[in-house]
Amino acid sequence: MKKSAQTTAKLLPLLAVLFFILLWDAGVRYYNTPAWILPSPGQVIKSVFTIHELLLMHTATTLLEAGLGLLLAMLLAVLIAVLMDSIYWLKQALYPLVIISQTIPLIVLTVLFVIWFGFGMLPKILVVILVCFFPILISLINGLESVDDDQIQLFRSMGAGRLAITKMVKIPAALPSFFSGLRISATYSIMGAIIGEWMGAEKGLGYFMTLAQKGYQVDQVLAAVLVICLLSLLIVKIVDLMEYIFIPWNRWQMKG
């Protein structure tokens, strides 16, 4: 009974996607839309296969930028969150800055990065860091703050210092919320790389899409979009797997 409910829950989104694709296909057939405006799903799939070598090459670049950016954002966020959590005035000083940093339009920064750092990988990685840093930092800070005060008092009464409390109590307690932040950042990471590439690049899916778009090859644009969706899903799944590995204590339910 419960099992079948779970399977249904997993099946429903697939059905929804299928329904949407069929609708799209029917629409394109009915209105006889030209392929340079909207190709049919079949044409998109077909072009994934015909240009797969090209796609693969550009994907490698984008994935590298996104992965590196996400990793660096994660390290930076962990470092700053731990510092902000342990030094009160630092948190007071930096928290507003972190919020303000999110109100700067990304597009403007992207253009500036290209002017400053050229068409290579660096500006893309910077965009990814900028996009991914914030969700991880905020969720990690919240996670570190969420620890029960009584828990900390108990450890103090047992003679634990700040370092021991951070290590034994705070960091493990913050892990679940760290991973929910990381999951959000993971979905943004590919998008960040694409935006960076869109503004000027020599390689990458974003660059490829600008080319295809200029040539009115909408099927190729959408083929790249499909790859981007799959990549984002892949990264999220990797984060899920990491969460499963690093938080073993949440795997089991209470008995009885």
Add this chain to the structure above:
Amino acid sequence: MKIEVNQISKSLGGMHTLDEVSLNLNQGEFVVLIGPSGCGKSTLFNIIAGLIEPDQGSISIDGQDWTGKTGRISYMQQKDLLLPSRNILDNVSIPLVLKGMSKKAAREQAVAFLKDFGLEGFGNYYPRQLSGGMRQRAALLRTYLQASDILLLDEPFAALDAISRRSMQIWLKELSARYTASVLFITHDIEESLLLADRIYLFTARPARVKMEIDLQNKDYDQMERLQLKEEILVILEEENRTQD
């Protein structure tokens, strides 16, 4: 004398909470503190554990001054405060590790106690896999491994259902006799206090003062006298509750 609380006064947030509280805990004794909720009992435990400094007075443990110093004893609360990220054995060995023991040695020392604390075979379960009663017993073992001679227990069974509470009380009574630990126990359950205590301190409403000291050890109360005593405590507590509101 295991613990001597000397003339402790404390204000919290501008509110006079403890007013010259003095009490003592003798070797091997089970002493219960009972008083209206919010009167300052947990605050007193925080002071005994060294977590907060009293405004006045001192705490001595085994004849040594421990006022405002942590690490000698810790106390157990209504909440088990086990780390969800560690299994039961690693949770209870934390005080030993904090005292500088290696993880392995701490585990070896702790594992010997699992049986007596009703946790045999559950050492590598995570807290969320266990029942409330078992988690409280694990918290108690952690407290015991912090300081095996003195246990400070702050309403440890208040969150349990009536049946598990009853069996935990009986188990604790037996355990403390066998381990010859000295116990300071907070409750607002009169029944519980009469079942467990060698001696009872009755507290007034805030600011908490010792209102009455009842020695149960050297008298053999019969059923009737017990009921009378219970009634008497109840009346005092109700009266104190009224003055607090």
